[in-house]
Amino acid sequence: MKDLECKYYVIKKPWIVYILLFLLFPTSLLAGAPSRLLLEPSVPSVNDTITLGVDPVLTPCLIFLQNNDGITELVEVNGNDISITVVALSFTPCPGTGSGVFERFEIGLLPQGEYTLNAFWAGPTVSLPVANENLRISLGEPINFIVSGGSIPRAVPSLGFFSIILLSVLIIIFLRTKKLLCKIGRRL
Numbered sequence: 001m002k003d004l005e006c007k008y009y010v011i012k013k014p015w016i017v018y019i020l021l022f023l024l025f026p027t028s029l030l031a032g033a034p035s036r037l038l039l040e041p042s043v044p045s046v047n048d049t050i051t052l053g054v055d056p057v058l059t060p061c062l063i064f065l066q067n068n069d070g071i072t073e074l075v076e077v078n079g080n081d082i083s084i085t086v087v088a089l090s091f092t093p094c095p096g097t098g099s100g101v102f103e104r105f106e107i108g109l110l111p112q113g114e115y116t117l118n119a120f121w122a123g124p125t126v127s128l129p130v131a132n133e134n135l136r137i138s139l140g141e142p143i144n145f146i147v148s149g150g151s152i153p154r155a156v157p158s159l160g161f162f163s164i165i166l167l168s169v170l171i172i173i174f175l176r177t178k179k180l181l182c183k184i185g186r187r188l
Contacts, residue, residue, distance in 0.1 A: 053102030
């Protein structure tokens with residue numbers, strides 16, 4: 001009987017595999033720079049109440065409050081252009097890193113279509129709507145999104161953090177099983 005060929009399955013230095021697998025994890029965790037703005041749901045339909053999340057600890061750091069009129073935010077919809085102005089006060093020292101905790105402001109239900117959302121902040125002494133555009137500061141790049149006509153299935157991330165962990169565990173089990181099979185085959 002021919003001897004079982006196992007040299008392709010046995011890894012002489014398994015710590016190299018572990019280091020490579022460890023290096024894969026940060027790529028899934030650090031997919032990009034933190035964003036100040038978060039649209040929820042990410043793929044809205046006409047049945048969804050849309051909210052905008054704002055991370056208060058990205059530069060400039062913000063404290064959200066009411067203006068002199070008692071208003072915290074103003075949402076203006078002009079056709080397919082949406083503008084939201086939130087009342088805030090900047091503070092220092094500011095860590096400048098995202099907290100992942102978002103202050104949420106409701107935009108509401110929207111009809112089907114393509115939209116552009118611009119977000120701004122203004123100080124507590126400014127009345128809303130802002131008469132002078134120089135008194136409000138942008139919170140980031142405009143967000144373009146589509147509101148679909150009905151309920152749509154949500155996307156399932158296939159390469160998320162937990163999927164990569166599961167794949168790594170399966171690879172390790174597979175490599176160890178092959179090694180075990182080679183040892184058993186040599187004894188027979």
